[in-house]
Amino acid sequence: MVKIKKPTPKRSPMGRGKAAGDPNDRVDHKPSMPARPEIAGIGISHPERIVYPESGLTKLDLARYYESVADLIMPFVGNRPLSTVRCPEGLSGQCFFQKHIGSTFTDPVHSITIVESTGIGRCITIDSIPGLIALVQFGVMELHPWGSRNDTLDNPDLIVFDLDPGEVVGFDAVKQAAVRLREELEDQGLKSFVKTSGGKGLHVVVPLRSRADWDQAKQFSQGIAAKMARDEPDRYTVSLSKAKRIGKIFVDYLRNTRGATSVAPYSTRSRPRASVSMPLSWADLRTLRSAGQFTVQNIPQHLRDRGPDPWKEFFKVRQDITAANLRSLHGSPPPKSPKAGRGKGMRAAKGLNSHPPRRAKAADTRTL
Numbered sequence: 001m002v003k004i005k006k007p008t009p010k011r012s013p014m015g016r017g018k019a020a021g022d023p024n025d026r027v028d029h030k031p032s033m034p035a036r037p038e039i040a041g042i043g044i045s046h047p048e049r050i051v052y053p054e055s056g057l058t059k060l061d062l063a064r065y066y067e068s069v070a071d072l073i074m075p076f077v078g079n080r081p082l083s084t085v086r087c088p089e090g091l092s093g094q095c096f097f098q099k100h101i102g103s104t105f106t107d108p109v110h111s112i113t114i115v116e117s118t119g120i121g122r123c124i125t126i127d128s129i130p131g132l133i134a135l136v137q138f139g140v141m142e143l144h145p146w147g148s149r150n151d152t153l154d155n156p157d158l159i160v161f162d163l164d165p166g167e168v169v170g171f172d173a174v175k176q177a178a179v180r181l182r183e184e185l186e187d188q189g190l191k192s193f194v195k196t197s198g199g200k201g202l203h204v205v206v207p208l209r210s211r212a213d214w215d216q217a218k219q220f221s222q223g224i225a226a227k228m229a230r231d232e233p234d235r236y237t238v239s240l241s242k243a244k245r246i247g248k249i250f251v252d253y254l255r256n257t258r259g260a261t262s263v264a265p266y267s268t269r270s271r272p273r274a275s276v277s278m279p280l281s282w283a284d285l286r287t288l289r290s291a292g293q294f295t296v297q298n299i300p301q302h303l304r305d306r307g308p309d310p311w312k313e314f315f316k317v318r319q320d321i322t323a324a325n326l327r328s329l330h331g332s333p334p335p336k337s338p339k340a341g342r343g344k345g346m347r348a349a350k351g352l353n354s355h356p357p358r359r360a361k362a363a364d365t366r367t368l
């Protein structure tokens with residue numbers, strides 16, 4: 001259900017981060033700036049609030065950034081359940097994860113009702129550029145989508161390998177891990193794409209055709225990660241234990257489970273330098289210096305200079321996780337968990353999972 005809330009016509013404070021009604025607002029007013037400037041039709045309140053103190057970027061700058069990358073980011077954040085990191089006062093205040101729509105988010109941000117492990121939840125989703133900008137208006141500074149779309153929730157259209165360097169691991173080693181992952185995926189017949197996380201590591205992302213289910217996606221990604229850790233135990237680990245990660249790279253495949261998220265390409269991070277999770281070509285990786293290299297400030301120039309979008313073909317790649325992939329990684333067919341084999345029509349995996357196709361759960365429907 002979508003609640004419609006018209007913006008209240010109250011005057012917006014134009015002083016930097018000051019509360020509404022602060023008498024000093026008047027002296028700070030810039031006459032050229034409307035009280036509530038519109039981006040993609042969404043009025044931005046507190047437009048001059050500094051949300052990134054270290055970079056001096058305002059809430060309006062953030063809205064403008066998202067407007068500038070809207071066409072690039074929408075395929076990755078639109079029509080999917082979305083977890084958000086909200087920092088209503090910017091980075092100088094508190095930030096927290098929010099995935100349920102609650103009473104915070106209103107039209108054009110929508111909800112999708114999902115059967116979650118903890119019960120039925122009304123999760124955040126958007127389907128338009130105004131919806132994207134409205135998230136910024138509601139204080140969102142990071143976007144973390146599911147790897148599946150609202151209409152095929154149980155069948156991922158992408159999987160993510162999150163490379164997390166442990167203490168004392170240099171960035172070159174993370175780059176080597178990404179290249180190694182790419183090769184492992186190529187050996188499995190799968191094309192992959194790389195992006196910075198905007199934090200410490202790199203993410204290797206594999207587009208899929210929404211045929212395999214989450215159980216198969218997890219088996220596959222676990223198989224790849226475990227192979228790397230087996231082949232090069234001094235470099236890679238799949239252990240969740242922080243102590244066992246010192247000096248190694250944690251190949252996190254656990255993003256690939258139902259309900260898990262990872263930060264979206266082009267999403268900003270709630271980190272001091274306004275870093276962004278930036279899609280790159282594999283060739284770009286050679287000169288990349290750090291996972292936080294791309295920021296709200298340097299991306300406009302980078303987008304002008306970079307030539308064609310290195311992820312242009314992402315959603316055109318037609319590939320699936322196959323039974324042969326799972327066999328080659330797990331030897332014999334992997335053990336079935338109770339949920340295994342419920343994905344719709346994983347043709348190549350027939351024989352592995354002999355369960356009948358899963359019928360859609362009534363509650364997994366979009367509520368508008």
Ligand code: ATP
Nearest residue numbers: 083097144162164197199200201202261262263291
């Ligand atoms: P870095 O390169 O610094 O590791 P990252 O985005 O990969 O950046 P991680 O800490 O590795 O960050 O987390 C991986 C993903 O797990 C996040 O992108 C996010 O989607 C999810 N995540 C992490 N913490 C939470 C949380 N508290 N609540 C919900 N999701 C979370």
Ligand code: MN
Nearest residue numbers: 162163164201
């Ligand atoms: Mn990570």
